[in-house]
Amino acid sequence: MARVVILGAGISGHTAAQHLQRLLGKKGHEIVVVSPNSQWNWIPSNIWVGVGQMAKEDVTFPLAPVYAKMGVDFRQAKAVAIWPEGDASSERAQVEVEFTSPERAGQRERIEYDYLINATGPKLNFGATPGLGPDGHTVSVCTYSHAEEASKKLQEVIARMKAGQRQRLVIGVGHGTCTCEGAAFEYTFNVEHEIRQAGVRHMAEIVYFTNENELGDFGVGGMSFMQQGFVTTSQLWTESLFRERDVRWILGAHAHRIEEGRIHYETLDGEDHVLDFDFAMLLPPFRGADLQAFDKQGEEITGDIFAPSGFLKVDADYTPKPYDQWRAEDWPKTYVSQKYANVFAVGIAFAPPHQISVPRTSPKGTVITPAPPRTGMPSGIMARAVAESIAEMIEGKASSPEHHASMAEMGAACVASAGKGWTKGTAASMTMFPVVPNYQKYPEYGRSLKDTTGELGLAGHWMKTLLHHMFIYKAKGRPGWSFIPE
Amino acid sequence: MSELSTDPTQSGPVSPAEVPLPASLAPKPSSKTLRQRTSVPLQAYRFAAVSLRMMSMIRKSHH
Numbered sequence: 356m357a358r359v360v361i362l363g364a365g366i367s368g369h370t371a372a373q374h375l376q377r378l379l380g381k382k383g384h385e386i387v388v389v390s391p392n393s394q395w396n397w398i399p400s401n402i403w404v405g406v407g408q409m410a411k412e413d414v415t416f417p418l419a420p421v422y423a424k425m426g427v428d429f430r431q432a433k434a435v436a437i438w439p440e441g442d443a444s445s446e447r448a449q450v451e452v453e454f455t456s457p458e459r460a461g462q463r464e465r466i467e468y469d470y471l472i473n474a475t476g477p478k479l480n481f482g483a484t485p486g487l488g489p490d491g492h493t494v495s496v497c498t499y500s501h502a503e504e505a506s507k508k509l510q511e512v513i514a515r516m517k518a519g520q521r522q523r524l525v526i527g528v529g530h531g532t533c534t535c536e537g538a539a540f541e542y543t544f545n546v547e548h549e550i551r552q553a554g555v556r557h558m559a560e561i562v563y564f565t566n567e568n569e570l571g572d573f574g575v576g577g578m579s580f581m582q583q584g585f586v587t588t589s590q591l592w593t594e595s596l597f598r599e600r601d602v603r604w605i606l607g608a609h610a611h612r613i614e615e616g617r618i619h620y621e622t623l624d625g626e627d628h629v630l631d632f633d634f635a636m637l638l639p640p641f642r643g644a645d646l647q648a649f650d651k652q653g654e655e656i657t658g659d660i661f662a663p664s665g666f667l668k669v670d671a672d673y674t675p676k677p678y679d680q681w682r683a684e685d686w687p688k689t690y691v692s693q694k695y696a697n698v699f700a701v702g703i704a705f706a707p708p709h710q711i712s713v714p715r716t717s718p719k720g721t722v723i724t725p726a727p728p729r730t731g732m733p734s735g736i737m738a739r740a741v742a743e744s745i746a747e748m749i750e751g752k753a754s755s756p757e758h759h760a761s762m763a764e765m766g767a768a769c770v771a772s773a774g775k776g777w778t779k780g781t782a783a784s785m786t787m788f789p790v791v792p793n794y795q796k797y798p799e800y801g802r803s804l805k806d807t808t809g810e811l812g813l814a815g816h817w818m819k820t821l822l823h824h825m826f827i828y829k830a831k832g833r834p835g836w837s838f839i840p841e
Numbered sequence: 842m843s844e845l846s847t848d849p850t851q852s853g854p855v856s857p858a859e860v861p862l863p864a865s866l867a868p869k870p871s872s873k874t875l876r877q878r879t880s881v882p883l884q885a886y887r888f889a890a891v892s893l894r895m896m897s898m899i900r901k902s903h904h
C-alpha cells in the first residue's frame with residue numbers, strides 16, 4: 356500500500372488531497388496532509404475581511420473534522436526538510452515536520468512517503484523591504500488575521516476622515532518583484548467603495564502603488580480583449596476604472612524601505628521618491644517555504660531541488676534566456692521534480708521558468724517586474740492533474756505522470772471585486788486563455804480573443820459571492836463536491 | 842498627514858501634497874454605462890452570459 360504526503364492544505368494542497376482520497380482512499384492507500392494552520396482559508400475573500408464586510412469565520416473552517424470525515428491523516432505541522440533518498444537508517448524517502456498544534460508544538464517527526472506533493476504556497480517575505488508588513492508600518496490582507504488588522508486600521512482612518520482630517524491611503528505592492536497585483540487592485544476598489552459608503556470619499560486620496568509598468572498588467576503582461584467590435588487592452592480598461600473612481604496611480608515602483616507613515620521608493624527611471632501615507636496596505640513579495648533537502652549521507656542538496664527563491668524546480672525549462680526567446684513550452688506540464696520522479700510541486704510552490712510580464716530593470720539595476728501569478732484556478736487544476744497522475748502510477752496504470760496542466764495551455768478566471776453589495780456592488784470579471792501567452796498559437800495577441808474577456812458590473816459581484824460559497828462547499832467535501840470544477 | 846510631507850527645506854525627495862492624476866486617454870464611462878453596470882435585470886442577463894463564457898473557458902482548461 357502506498358503513502359502520499361501532501362505539504363500544505365491551501366487551495367492546491369487541499370484540492371490534491373480531495374482528489375487523491377477520491378481516487379485511492381477506498382483502495383487502502385494512505386493520504387497524509389501536513390499543514391501548520393488548523394484552518395482552511397478561502398484567501399480571495401480575505402479582501403472582504405480587510406474592509407470589515409466579512410468576519411474571519413466566514414472565510415475559514417477547521418480542517419481536522421473535514422479530513423477525519425474524508426479519511427485523510429492530518430498532521431498540524433510544518434515541513435522543514437526532505438530526505439528524498441531516505442537516510443542512513445532507512446531506504447524510504449521521508450519528510451521531517453515540526454508540529455504546530457498546541458498539544459505537540461515544537462516536536463519533530465519524520466514521515467515516510469512513496470509520493471510527495473509540495474503545495475506549501477508562498478512564504479510572505481515582508482523582510483525583503485525593511486519596515487514592510489504588520490510587524491513594520493503597513494498592513495496586509497494575505498492571511499485572515501492580517502485582513503482583520505487591516506480592517507481595524509481602515510476603520511480608524513475612516514473615523515479620522517469623519518473628524519475632518521484628510522487622509523492618504525496607499526494600496527499596492529511593497530517590493531519591485533511582487534506578484535498578486537490583482538489582489539491589490541481588488542482591495543483598492545473595495546476600500547474606495549467603503550469610504551464612499553461612509554460618506555467621506557471627498558476626504559480621501561487613494562493611491563495605487565505598483566511595480567507594474569502599466570495599469571492592467573496584473574503580472575501577466577496585460578491582456579487584449581474584444582469590446583464592441585474593437586480590440587482593446589486591459590491597460591485602457593483599467594485606467595478607465597481608475598479615472599472613474601478617482602484613484603491615483605504610481606507605476607514601476609520598488610519600495611526600498613518604509614518608515615512610520617512614509618515609503619521610500621525608486622521608479623523604473625531610476626529616480627528616488629518618498630510618499631507619505633496615513634494608511635498603507637502593501638502586499639509582500641513571495642518566496643518558497645524554504646524547505647531544506649538532504650541526500651542519503653546527510654549532505655545538503657537543497658540547491659539541486661529548489662530554486663534560489665525557495666520554490667521547487669519541476670519539469671520547466673529554466674535555461675536563462677532573453678524575453679524574446681521565452682516560449683510557452685518553457686512552462687511545466689506535469690510538475691514532477693527535475694531530480695526525483697516521486698516528488699511534485701503545485702500552486703505557488705513550483706518554480707516558474709521566468710516572469711510573464713516584460714522584465715524591466717531601473718538604470719540602477721533594481722528589478723521592477725511583477726512575478727508571475729499562480730492564481731486559484733490554475734493552482735487547483737495543476738493539483739488535480741498531479742493527483743490523477745500519482746493515482747495512476749500507484750495503481751500501475753502508468754509509469755510516469757501523464758496528466759498535463761501547463762499554464763500555457765490553460766486559462767484563468769479572475770473575478771476582482773470592486774465593492775461589495777447585492778445591488779451596489781461591482782466586480783471586474785476577467786478570463787484569459789491561456790494564462791501564459793502563446794505567440795506560436797495566437798500570433799497577434801498571444802491569447803485567444805474569444806476566451807480572453809473583461810467586463811465590469813454587478814453581475815461580477817454576484818459571481819464572486821457565488822464562487823465564495825461554492826468553493827467553501829467544495830473544500831468541505833460536501834455531496835457532489837467533485838462536480839465543481841477547480 | 843505628517844507635517845514633514847511637503848517641507849521644501851527638507852533635503853532629498855519630498856512627498857507630494859497630492860499625487861497628480863496621471864495623464865490617460867482611457868475613456869470615462871457615461872452615466873448610462875454606469876447605470877447599466879448596476880441595473881439588476883441587465884446584470885442578471887450578464888451573469889448568465891459571463892457564467893457560460895467562464896464555463897466554456899474552464900472546460901478547455903481541464904485536459
Ligand SMILES: Cc1cc2nc3c(=O)[nH]c(=O)nc-3n(C[C@H](O)[C@H](O)[C@H](O)COP(=O)(O)OP(=O)(O)OC[C@H]3O[C@@H](n4cnc5c(N)ncnc54)[C@H](O)[C@@H]3O)c2cc1C
Nearest residue numbers: 363364365366367398399434475476538702703729730731
Ligand atoms: C489577498 C489575496 C487575494 C486573492 N484573490 C484571488 C482571487 O480572487 N482569485 C484567484 O484565483 N486567486 C486569488 N489569490 C491567489 C490565491 O490565493 C492563490 O493562487 C492560492 O492560494 C495558491 O494556492 P496554494 O495552494 O499554492 O497556496 P496557499 O493557498 O497559500 O496554501 C499554502 C498552504 O501551505 C501551508 N504551508 C506553508 N508552509 C508550510 C510548510 N512549511 N509545511 C507545510 N505546509 C505549509 C499553508 O499553511 C497553506 O495551508 C489571492 C491571493 C491573495 C493573497
